[in-house]
Amino acid sequence: MEEGARAARDVVALTDGAVGAYVHVPFCERICPFCPYNKVVAEEGLARRYFAALDREMAWYAEALAEAGRGPFTSLYVGGGTPTLYPDALERVVDALPTEGERAVEVLPTHGTAERLARLAAIGITAVSIGAQSFHDDVLRRLRRPHDAAASRAAVENALGRFATVDVDLIVDVAWEEDAALAGAFLDDVRTCFQLGVDQVSTYPLMRFGYTPFGRVRHDRRREHEVLRAASALAAGMGYERRSVWTFNRIGSTPYTSITRPRFLGMGAGASSFAGRDFLVNHFGVQAYAEAVEHGRxxxxxxxxxxxxxxxxxxxxxxxxxxxxxxxxxxxxxxxxPSGLAACASRGLALAGVMRPVPGGYRLTARGYDVYHDLERRVTYSLIEPLWAEMLAEHASVPGGGWASPGSARGGSVWWLARHLFERS
Ligand SMILES: C[S@@+](CC[C@H](N)C(=O)[O-])C[C@H]1O[C@@H](n2cnc3c(N)ncnc32)[C@H](O)[C@@H]1O
Ligand code: SF4
Structure with missing residues (x-):
């Protein structure tokens, strides 16, 4: 048996419950300067090599899960990068990873044509997340997105009715909302999504990772709270509700997200796996990733x-x-x-008005959403940014890497402590 297949068994053995699958496709036609994710400019030869390696890695995990009597996967999420650049590879992903629940993929708006979406539905994709960001051309120009507002809208309209779940990603940057020309653009975008009748709207505050060309900026947390609370008020009047810190759902729809599945196995360059007591990260560099798999690891x-x-x-x-x-x-x-400690912490947060008790646990209050919004931003900058910056250095030899300089990323004591406490070689 190959070393990779044996190691996949060991990773599956670490998981303590139902397991979802995450697959990363790290290629884009053009790099957006605000984007911190793992991706390079698409190149045919590199992509061919990458997907051959991905096929092998997926087979190792699918076999390991089946052998352990733990399959099928509970859900599949394919993110990027731009997975919709490669419909044939997507079909192989769906075939390779037997999944009993939702099968979701991220869709770049220019790829949201009726024909391309019909193909996704035909191969078994049941949920799409459309990276609209905005329905305003001036916002999209500031983000230097490779599409306009008409493409955002067309993609959403083409997706509705074709999939069980249609999510739309919006970006809010309150610094831009200071600009008279853009003030109100975000809330107008939220309203557009509700009027179109999408199942979920994801409202991400623009994160400024130090290593991207957008650089760092101070967040105006109070204004961010205000704008998201205003979106909650709008939701309440239009048949939607806030279901997570950054998502609004049509009442009665199933919430959907790439990051809150309880346990997941990540496949592809830059994918991570959470097994319950262990967190594992794949090579980010496409060549480093492919090389490891080609050597059977x-x-x-x-x-x-x-x-x-x-x-x-x-x-x-x-x-x-x-x-x-x-x-x-x-x-x-x-x-x-550990669960007693979590219950104690939740009780404390309930006393502080951040959570409220419900049968079996606790729910965030409106104030809790504000507190979590800030916490989520801190975790992103103090743990995710330094980890990704270190991992992105693997791309040094890949032309078109797209980031300004991993050296200008945030670091600091929280990351130092996390590494020293938890990292194993
Ligand atoms: C990584 S993209 C993948 C989908 C596809 N490539 C696209 O751009 O539409 C997924 C989502 O991440 C979000 N995103 C990217 N960069 C971000 C940033 N700096 N801050 C907050 N959200 C970001 C965007 O909303 C985007 O739709
Ligand atoms: S936002 Fe999407 S298209 Fe733009 S670089 Fe990131 S992954 Fe690629």
């Missing part, structure tokens, strides 16, 4: 052993992002001590 680059207490902390953090904490689920996964 799982392409893992970093491993963080969180253990039960930090694992329960990580799990509750993402549960709370999605609106609340289920204490019973924590207890089943991590045992009485």
């Amino acid at each position: 799982l392409p893992l680059a970093r491993r963080f052993h969180l253990g039960p207490v930090a694992g329960a902390g990580y799990d509750s953090f993402w549960q709370a992002y999605a609106g609340g904490v289920d204490v019973g689920a924590l207890s089943r996964s991590f045992g009485p001590v």
Whole structure:
């Protein structure tokens, strides 16, 4: 048996419950300067090599899950980069990873034509996340997006009725909302989504990772809270509700997200896996990723052993992002001590007005959404940015890498502490 297949068995053995699949496609036609994700400019030869390696990695994990009697995957999410650049590869992903629940893919608006979306539906995709960002040309120009407002709208209209779930990504940058020409653009975009009848609207504050050409900026947290609260008020009058820190859902629709699945196995360059007590990260560099798989090895680059207490902390953090904490689920996964600690922390947060008790756990209050918004931003800048900056350095030899300089990323004591406490070689 190949070393990679054996290692995939070991990773599956680390997971403690139902498992979702995440697949990363790290190629884009053009790089957007605000985007911190792992991607390079698409190039045919590199992509061919990449997808051959991805096929192998997916087979290792699918076999390992089946052998352990743990399949099929509960859900599949294909993100990027721009997965819709490669419809044939997407079909292979769907075939390789048996999935009983939703199969979702991120869609660049210029790829949201009726023909391309029909093909996605035909291969079994049930949910799409459309990267509209805005329905205003001046906002899209500021973001230097490769599409205009008409393309954002056409993609959403073409998707509606074709998939069980249609999500639209919007970006809010309150610094731009100061500009008289743009003031109100974000709320107008939210209203457009509600009027179109999408299932979910994801409202991301623009994160300024130091290593992107957009550089760093100070966030005006109070204005960010205000604008998201205004979106909540708009939602309430139009048949929608805030279901997580950054998502609004049509009442009655199923919430959908790439990051809040309880346990997931990540495949592809830059994908991560969360097994409950362990967090694993694949090589970001396309060549480093392909090379590892070609040598028969799982392409893992970093491993963080969180253990039960930090694992329960990580799990509750993402549960709370999605609106609340289920204490019973924590207890089943991590045992009485870590779940007791989480319950204590939730009780404290309830006293502070951040959460409210509900049967079996706690839900975020309106104030809780503000607090979590700030916390989420801090976690992004203090843990995700320095990790990704280090990993993106693997791209040094790839032309068109797209980032200004990994050296200008944030770092600091939280990242230093996390690495020293949890990282294993
Ligand atoms: C990585 S993109 C992938 C989909 C596709 N490539 C596209 O651009 O439409 C997924 C989403 O990430 C969000 N995103 C990208 N950069 C961001 C940033 N700096 N801050 C907040 N959200 C960001 C955007 O809303 C985007 O739709
Ligand atoms: S936001 Fe732009 S650079 Fe980032 S993945 Fe989407 S298309 Fe590529």
